[in-house]
Amino acid sequence: MTNSFGEFADAKMFLCIGTNMTEAHPVAATFLKNALRKGAKLIVVDPRKQPLAKLADIYCQIKVGSDIAFLNGLMNIIINEGLYDKDFVENRCDNFEAFKAKIMEYPPERAAEISGVDVETIRKVAHMLATIKPAMLCYTLGITEHTTGKDNVMSTANLQLLLGNMGKPSAGVNPLRGQNNVQGACDMGALPNVFPGYQKVIDPAAREKFEKAWNVRKLPENNGMMMPQMMESLADKKIRAFYVFGENLASTEPDIRKVEHELSSAEFLICQDIFPTETTRFAHVILPAASWCEDDGTFTNSERRVNRVRKVKNPPGNAKPNWWIFKEIARRMGQDWTSNSGPEIWDNEVSALAPALGGIKYDRIENDGLQWPCPNTDHPGTAFLHRDGVFTHGKGIFNPVDWKAPAEVADKEYPFVLSTGRRLYQYHTRTQTGRSGLNFLMPEETADISVVDAENLGIKSDELVKVRSRRGEVEVRARVTAEVPAGMVWMSFHFREGSANWLTNAVYDPATLTAEYKACAVTVEKIQDTATA
């Protein structure tokens, strides 16, 4: 997030696109609702009339995967009617002319045709956005989990630059992150192209810095593989050993049959986890790890806040802290690392090596955490980025982007669009919520279908249906709901049986390799009850 949860209170406007906040980030949604009570406006853009949509001043029910067409059409109106922040665009941004030329290819009529939102509504949204500021744009995986995910993100940034909603409080582009420490795992350099603190591995100066710090002769100089590439390389044996730490890939990745083929092809698979999972079935070695509450460390939240996590109990049996396991493997391969606890690793290494984290030390985050960038120990942390329109590269850069349809669209054979996401009462593959009593509130998966389609197919709520894609099929109960538009099926991946990932399409954004979980083609049919047949 460029901005912070604390700033929700003073926002005058929210544009929520592809974020099911009340279910996936419930506490963030409470701050949004509080702002609405104070008079803030809300525009919701989402194919599904999910709970936020019911609170919206304007709800735009776009077709799955039409985000860029919608946003470009919106910006077409804002530019053509002269409603953009001219001062911000002229003085704080680059590449406006090329961007404008691209936007001119998306008159509102074209945006309406692709997105399914009528021209008048798009115009109303444009006018509201142009007149009420500051506005926070919030998104989640509805933007990123497309083959055009990166371009979708660029498009949201284009809009906020155009409106001058950047570099100030209660504004910005705010992706709400799904996992408690996905921000932190990125910051730590668990990415194939950067060291901790986003220092590029292809930069010789960065390599030299880390070679010195880690006391090694030569660090690898090419970017590594991203996760889907790793898994595909298991099948063709280019990757011989695969180390999976705390991920249940066999259930979380698209097209489970493909994923399981890849995992079972591994010559040597190491799983380090707190529970046996669908993934550990394929392991050659399973290493039992300490869980949350069993180790001292830090998580970094969506707003870049580094928070303390505390140990209150010992791990069960012989389970060990994860950092200890890595250190022990390093020792067996000839390197003795000195840091011997979470606090030592952070204070002596992480914060010493990542400039943006330089001022964050354990003794400063006993209570509220600190938000990076926080370059020195006198620095109070940073609530919002790009203050006064000063960006990492100097100016904000407009990126012209084109709309492209999802890789697989509905056709005669598979006439429905399947879109996927998370539900309130479970978390991912339920390794944790499934063992905390939450099954009481959500005992099984459903296929959410529209009232119209249910009528046409003769399906009632709670009846068993078969949902089938080119990759697999599942049997689940139907949930007939007004949330879902005609032609769409919506499911989650919380339950192994009936997981959407038997159906999802393993196609990826070319730059980020994020899979298109949000769109594939399926059929739905009623399963005749054998008792009555």
Next chain:
Amino acid sequence: MKITINGKVCEATEGQTVLEVARANGFYIPTLCYLSGLTPTGACRICVVEVEGMRNLVASCSAPATEGMVVRTDTERVLAARRFIVELLVSCHPLDCMTCEKTGDCTLQNLAYELGVTGSAMVGEKYDYPVDYSNPFIVRDYNKCILCLKCVRVCNEIQGIEAIKTIQRGFDTKVATAYDTPLQESNCVFCGQCVQACPVGALTERKAKGLGRAWEMRKVRTTCPYCGVGCQLELHLKGEQIVKVTAVEDGAPNKGRLCVKGRFGYDFIYSEDRLTTPLIRENGSFREASWDEALDLVADKFKQIISESGPDAIAGVSCARSINEDSYQMQKLFRAVIGTNNIDHCART
């Protein structure tokens, strides 16, 4: 502006209430219905104080501080009024404090103790509601409800869920869902904010039942293990056992709020399913191994692959749920020891 409280001159700003100024200056005023950050209702009147020049006692939670105000928080008149309110509340309250989950952390119990109320001064009608144990998270015992309505206000004004409101009138007034259904049949989302707000034993955590008394528990602040909001939790622990979880009041970013997963989704750590020893696959099944054996096997396999196929034949994914220090350590292992940048995690999904 300046106001005087119990003889001390206190600095106050426009819009501050007498209660806020008093608390900021270290004076004790009890409250039952007051909720920081929300418009005061002044319903319970336990926070009354004496203000010079005013005939009646004033509810400090809703009285704005004004220039030159002279306030006393501890006169016999004030204490008598508070005592009378507590007498009334206790007259219809079950006196089963010995077995009540809230004992030791109950505002009503504390006030009765502080003001010397025994429950014998007035004998009133008692409620006879069945206790609702129908869900695994929230026990609802409206026999103990003092109708402060904090639960209703946090549900409606803080969480924005609007699952509960009052029904009936007078003595029969009761907090309920629409049509008085069980919570799981209403639009309740089980965030449990009502439980955290309840000052008495009317709403308690089902999982905490019988696990410990308030005074036996230590509190440890930590960060929620679920989504990316990073809510600050207070773990209430007896030994190694989490008895319950509440939100850190006023902690950033969640400001005292939680959702169902953060508040009730913690006990997976105690599951019998936990992995407790290294396992090595042999002839199609897993056998237990020592750490030395498992780690030697991993290190030897890595060394063999590096020498045969180079370091780029090894790849790994880190965990977006575990602590920063673990991810740092894993990427260091891959880069500095194995010699590859084939390290990633679920960053983009």
